[in-house]
Amino acid sequence: MATYDLSIPISEQAVRALHVGDTVNLSGLMTTGRDAAHKYLIETFIRVQTVPESERSLYEELRQLLDGGIIYHCGPVVRQREGSAERRIPGQSGSERGQWEFVAAGPTTSIREEVYEPEVIAHFGLRGVIGKGGMGPGTLRACQEHGAAYFHAVGGAASLIANAVKEVVAVHKKDEFGVPEAFWFIRVEHFPVVVTMDSHGRSIHEEVEAASKAALERLIAG
């Protein structure tokens, strides 16, 4: 079990060097995204013939951010800085910069995104997702095929992780999806995670589940 410092975007070579149990400190730009965001990515960009005109600019921003990038399964508690709303330029992306701060930002349960994640990894060229609880065989296979990893943050460590979020760069779909479900583009420094699913087909979650199933059967048999 090794410790790595990785900057986003992450190369395929760097992610292939990771193995389950490794500790990684991530730095760079990423976006949060959970249930509504994943559904939106699939329905608006991936399983469509053409991207609607109204969503083109966000699509381009996401393509740039997610190529070699990370989606963080997180619905944060945020705080708006005093007087900052007046400085915002309506409709201009990025004008939210400095307007918001993350107060508490631990991971949410990832398995809900299992139906979407393999396609999102393939389409955008993600190098990983951060969440908690692990994901299923579809995501594990996508990590193998495309060169990505599942990074486990400590569930509930919300105030500590918020300290690693140095800047909220932009927010998209906040009014439509609500605060927890919006895309929050954030710059992080030394965000601590553990690799629990790697690009070599190993999953700590599968291994712990199998071992605990054996223990359960023994305890029930008494």
Added chain:
Amino acid sequence: MDDMVESFVELIRRASTDLPPDVEAALQEARDREEPGSAATGALDTILENVAVARANSTPVCQDTGVPIFYVRHARELSTRQIRTQLEEAVAEATRRSYLRPNAVDPLTGRNSGNNLGVGFPTCHFEEWDDGGCGQALQVDLLLKGGGSENVGTQYKLPHPGLGAGRELEGVRRVVLDAVYQAQGKGCAPGVIGVAIGADRGTGYVHAKEQLFRPLGDANPVPELATLEQCLLEECNELGIGPMGFGGKTTVLGIKIGAYHRLPACYFVSIAYMCWACRRASLHLQGVGSKRMGRLNTADGDL
């Protein structure tokens, strides 16, 4: 009735930004039991550091501040409608101050109300009580119950052929073990498990959540249940799921079991899974309504 909104906001702040001392101590003991250098130890170190940061900065221990669940015991003279109105005001204010994340979502439109108020949100249970002449007119217990752990809560009806679980305490033992196994790390292990035997389905879940208010170190007054709680605490930890499901020695911090009378045809076992961030706080108010509001305290000292 007195304006208690600010006291209720402080109750919410306490619940969200700190852990009860017994829970924090149990996490520290769990950390000391795990293998040095393991992922389990790393997770528990992070958890304990996070609690210290949250307390120092008065920020939420976990960003999923859940659904606020209030259990209110009140003197006969107090209006539950007025109490509810003030609790709702306090919830909206606590949300504005970022002690709570806006969590109330309309299931039909998908819209988040933005202030944690909605139909049936927050949850309030009221019970008139006899304060026995000690002068306490009002007690408000609050649990902030996050969604990840709520999703792994479950309900069994016995008999359960797959687990060979019949209508007796041995059957209860089997289904609780199964529930903790099924949850794996997804409820943010190590969790506290509230169990209710009997009742109808709805009441069972309410009573299971009431168990989560019990201090981790207490002993069940019913000897059979005390024995079962101790046995299940040890056996759940033998599952080896560990903190966050990384594998390890501590999968649960406590098992608390209550029993209600059941229908002849029904034998439900309702299980509420509370994450390690077992955020509960209590508020006792004396002399409410008399304009002589008295002592105000929580489990960990006077406010």
